[in-house]
Amino acid sequence: MTGSALVAVRGLRVVHRSAGLFARSAVTAVEDVSFEIARGETLALVGESGCGKTSAARALLRLIPCDAGSVTFDGTDVLALAPEPMRRLRKRMQVVFQDPYSSLNPRHRVGTIVAEGLVVHRLASGAAAQARVASLLKEVGLDPADTAKYPHELSGGQRQRVAIARALAVDPEFIVLDEAVSALDVTTQAQVLALLEHLRDARRLTCLFIAHNLAVVQRIATQVAVMQRGRIVEAGPIAQVFDSPRHEYTRTLLDAVPVSDPRDPRALRGQQAERAQPAVGVANRQ
Amino acid sequence: MTALLEVENLRVTYAGAQRDVAAVAGVSFAVAPGEVVALVGESGSGKTATALAIIGLLGESARIEPGSAIRFEGRDLLRLGEPEFRDLRGRRIAMVFQDAGAALNPVMRVGEQVAEAALVHGERDKARARAMAVAMLDRVGLPDAARQARAYPHELSGGMKQRVMLAIALLLKPSLVIADEPTSALDVTVQRQVLSLLLELQRESGTAVLMITHDLGVVAETCSRALVMRRGELVESATVDDLFHAPRHAYTRELLAAMPRLARPVPPG
Numbered sequence: 001m002t003g004s005a006l007v008a009v010r011g012l013r014v015v016h017r018s019a020g021l022f023a024r025s026a027v028t029a030v031e032d033v034s035f036e037i038a039r040g041e042t043l044a045l046v047g048e049s050g051c052g053k054t055s056a057a058r059a060l061l062r063l064i065p066c067d068a069g070s071v072t073f074d075g076t077d078v079l080a081l082a083p084e085p086m087r088r089l090r091k092r093m094q095v096v097f098q099d100p101y102s103s104l105n106p107r108h109r110v111g112t113i114v115a116e117g118l119v120v121h122r123l124a125s126g127a128a129a130q131a132r133v134a135s136l137l138k139e140v141g142l143d144p145a146d147t148a149k150y151p152h153e154l155s156g157g158q159r160q161r162v163a164i165a166r167a168l169a170v171d172p173e174f175i176v177l178d179e180a181v182s183a184l185d186v187t188t189q190a191q192v193l194a195l196l197e198h199l200r201d202a203r204r205l206t207c208l209f210i211a212h213n214l215a216v217v218q219r220i221a222t223q224v225a226v227m228q229r230g231r232i233v234e235a236g237p238i239a240q241v242f243d244s245p246r247h248e249y250t251r252t253l254l255d256a257v258p259v260s261d262p263r264d265p266r267a268l269r270g271q272q273a274e275r276a277q278p279a280v281g282v283a284n285r286q
Numbered sequence: 287m288t289a290l291l292e293v294e295n296l297r298v299t300y301a302g303a304q305r306d307v308a309a310v311a312g313v314s315f316a317v318a319p320g321e322v323v324a325l326v327g328e329s330g331s332g333k334t335a336t337a338l339a340i341i342g343l344l345g346e347s348a349r350i351e352p353g354s355a356i357r358f359e360g361r362d363l364l365r366l367g368e369p370e371f372r373d374l375r376g377r378r379i380a381m382v383f384q385d386a387g388a389a390l391n392p393v394m395r396v397g398e399q400v401a402e403a404a405l406v407h408g409e410r411d412k413a414r415a416r417a418m419a420v421a422m423l424d425r426v427g428l429p430d431a432a433r434q435a436r437a438y439p440h441e442l443s444g445g446m447k448q449r450v451m452l453a454i455a456l457l458l459k460p461s462l463v464i465a466d467e468p469t470s471a472l473d474v475t476v477q478r479q480v481l482s483l484l485l486e487l488q489r490e491s492g493t494a495v496l497m498i499t500h501d502l503g504v505v506a507e508t509c510s511r512a513l514v515m516r517r518g519e520l521v522e523s524a525t526v527d528d529l530f531h532a533p534r535h536a537y538t539r540e541l542l543a544a545m546p547r548l549a550r551p552v553p554p555g
Contacts, residue, residue, distance in 0.1 A: 048473035156329075185328035186500060190544035212474065215546035243551050256475040258503025260547035262526045268482050268507045269322070 005036035005072075006174060006206045007060070012069035014055045029055035031230040033069070037174075037223070042200065042207040044221035044238070046214060046253070052230040053210050057176050060208070061095060062086065073174070091121045094167035098179035100159030104151040110137070110162050111147035117170040136165040141195060157188035161195070168199065178210045193220060214257050218242055226250045289316035290461055290494050291340065291358050297351035298335045298344065309335040309348070311518035319461060322488060322495045324505040324526070326541070327515035333498045336515070337464045340496070341381050342371045359461065377407045380455035382484075384467035386447035390439040396450045397423060397435025403457045422453040426483060445476035452484060459491035466498040481508055502545045506530065514538050 014030035030052040037043045045053040059066040062078060071078040073089065081089060094117075097103040104113055114133045118124045124132050134144035140161040151159055160180065167175055177196065181189045197220060200207055211217050217224060218238060225235035226249065234247040245251045259267045298310035310332040317323050327333045338344045340356055342363065356363040359378060366374070375381075383389040391399055400419035401412075409415045416435075424431035426449040439447055448468060455463050465484065469477040485508055488495050497509055505512050505526060512529045514522040514537065522535040533539045 048475065186502070186546075187328065187540055187544040189546070213546060214474075215548040218548055219546065242548075252475055254548070254550065256478040257548045258474075258478075258501065258507045260503060260506060260545060262506040262509075262530055264506070268478070268485055269510070271482075 004038045006039045006074055007037040007208070008070075008072040009036070009056070009060055010034050010070045010072075012056060012059055012071070013067045014052070014059045014064065015067045016055070029230055030059065030066070033227075033230075033232055035225050035232065035235060037206055037208060039173075039206050040204050041223055042209050042221045043223040043225060044209045044211060044217040045225050045227060046211055046217055047227035048212060048253075050229075051227040053227050054178055056227070057095075057178055057208055057210055061093060061176060063095075088121075091117070091123075091170045092172055093174040093176070094170065094172040095176040095178060096160070096163045096167050096180040098182050100156055100163050100183070101151075103163055104159055106151055108150075109147065110142075110149050110151070110154070113151075113162060114147070114165045114169055117166060121170055123170060132169065133165075136169055137162075139168070139199070140165045141191075155188070157184055157192060160184060160192055164192075164195070164199070168203070171203075172205070174206045174208070176208045176210070179212070180209075181216060182211065182213065189216070196220065214242070214254060215260075226253065289357075290319045290321075291317040291496075292356070293336070293340065294355040294357070296336060296339060296354045296356065298332070298339050298354075299349055299351060300335075301347050301349070308518050310339065313515070313518070313520045315513050315520060315523060317462065317494050317496060320488075320492045320494055321511065322485070322497060322509045324509040324512040325496055325498045325515060326500070326502065326505055326512055328500055328541075330517070331515040332518040333515050334466055337381070337466055337496065337498050341375060341379055341464055342366070342368075343381070373407070376403050376460070377458050378460050379462045379464065380458075380460045382448075382451050382455045382463060382465040382468045384470050386444065386451045387439060389451060390447060392439055395436050395438060396428075396442065400435070400450065400453045400457060403454050407458060418457065419453070422457050423450065426450070426453045426487070427479075428453075443476075444472055445480060448472060448476075448480050449483065452480070452487060456487045456491060456493065460493055462494045462496065463488070464496045464498065467500070468497075469504065470499070470501065477504075478507075484508070502530075502541060514541070 012030055012033040015026050015028050017026045033056050035043060045056065047053050055064065058064045060071050073093065076089065078089065111133050114136055115129045118129050118132060133147055137144050137146060142158060142161050154162065181192050184192060193216065199205065209217065209221050221238050224238045224241050225232045226247065228249045234241055234245065234250045241250060242254065245254060294314050296310050296313045297308065300307045300309050313336060325333045325336060339350055350364060354364060397419045400422055401415040404415040404418050420431050420435050423435055428434045428446060428449055468484065469480050472480060481504065499505060509526050512524060512526050513520055514535065516537050522538045529538060530542065533542060
């Protein structure tokens with residue numbers, strides 16, 4: 001896998017520091033995190049809040065500084081890049097955030113938002129940019145007429161489609177999806193997930209999918225890395241990790257996912273009923 | 287068995303800037319004593335407006351339309367004056383909100399907030415109220431409850447805050463608890479612990495629970511019956527088993543199809 005890895009992270013360490021007026025504090029969010037993503041693969045980074053999954057992704061994209069480690073993208077040392085080559089590299093790696101309400105500029109129309117990358121990277125302008133925006137909106141399942149709308153005129157699902165179109169505008173090879181479907185209603189979430197799967201396959205995208213919902217992860221990812229308190233505790237192909245987890249924390253996480261069928265013996269209400277009425281056999285033995 | 291709660295043709299309208307919006311458009315259902323019933327729906331379905339109407343906490347901008355009726359323990363809640371409602375709230379009907387951090391008073395120690403539930407409902411003896419609060423905090427699993435009773439909400443984790451909310455809600459053994467997305471803001475491992483605790487307490491005190499949720503997993507885990515809402519209307523009412531295995535309404539089927547399901551190997555035995 002090493003040879004074909006598009007993204008390789010080695011020994012990443014991220015410390016969040018704050019220098020207040022009265023005290024300084026430092027919290028290690030990510031410690032010695034390493035992973036690789038081969039071209040066309042989707043790696044899911046999973047874990048509960050505060051486990052460091054978002055910090056790791058942001059450091060990888062150089063949106064926040066990191067304290068140790070290396071990030072390689074298609075053979076290039078990302079952390080050592082000068083501003084101008086870094087700007088060019090950004091065209092190849094894009095991100096979609098969780099909250100489509102705060103990640104879109106409320107004063108810009110959809111057309112401007114989606115075209116931003118085209119303009120910044122001087123890929124298209126004028127009528128060519130407009131045509132490109134229209135085709136992107138169609139690709140993510142929006143009406144090209146939505147280009148004149150403001151974010152507040154759209155639903156949560158539509159906004160997330162705009163964020164996806166914006167990310168795709170520059171034809172990236174790698175895309176980070178940071179809880180990109182977590183804030184959506186379940187029917188909308190299913191539609192956006194289907195869209196992401198389709199786009200990934202059609203465009204042969206490599207993805208880093210950050211999520212806390214293991215059922216969603218199982219559907220979309222090929223590889224998974226489980227994070228706890230800043231470290232990766234288990235990683236591997238999704239089927240292997242989910243079907244025979246080796247780390248205690250992975251098992252705890254999997255066991256905590258709500259059942260999807262009330263007849264499942266693991267359902268809480270069944271277990272509760274058993275506890276409330278002790279089995280006769282047990283009572284007899286006492 | 288007679289119903290504990292009967293909601294009949296409930297209509298709630300919010301006054302909007304341009305026009306009024308019907309959040310709840312004629313909803314009828316009943317909850318039996320001790321039952322755990324899910325009120326399921328996506329955002330904007332009217333599930334929270336229904337809950338707030340029951341507990342009498344709809345804001346100024348909302349109105350309950352004539353013809354609506356909410357009967358609880360034989361009384362028509364829509365005809366109750368505020369003093370009578372206040373006596374009922376917390377003692378007979380309690381509510382657990384999604385965001386415990388926002389629902390708890392940030393400048394009041396958590397033990398104080400639990401004891402307050404007893405004190406406003408007639409407990410005169412402060413020492414006894416304090417003892418009740420500590421015992422309840424211990425019951426909901428707050429470690430070292432006697433000491434932690436002195437903590438402020440910000441000193442507790444999200445899961446612990448939600449346990450405190452459960453302690454407040456269940457202290458007086460109400461006959462109905464309305465839980466509005468009680469675990470949606472929690473991590474999945476904490477969610478399971480809190481739901482398990484809610485079911486234990488509910489069984490112990492014979493309390494009925496109206497579980498408001500968007501998460502069909504939570505429904506499958508905890509409820510025996512479910513009501514599905516969409517755009518202010520009740521589209522399906524069924525046992526949870528039927529809901530999952532013989533859904534009648536197209537929207538219920540759509541929700542079930544969209545539900546993320548974790549496929550796992552069947553456990554041995």
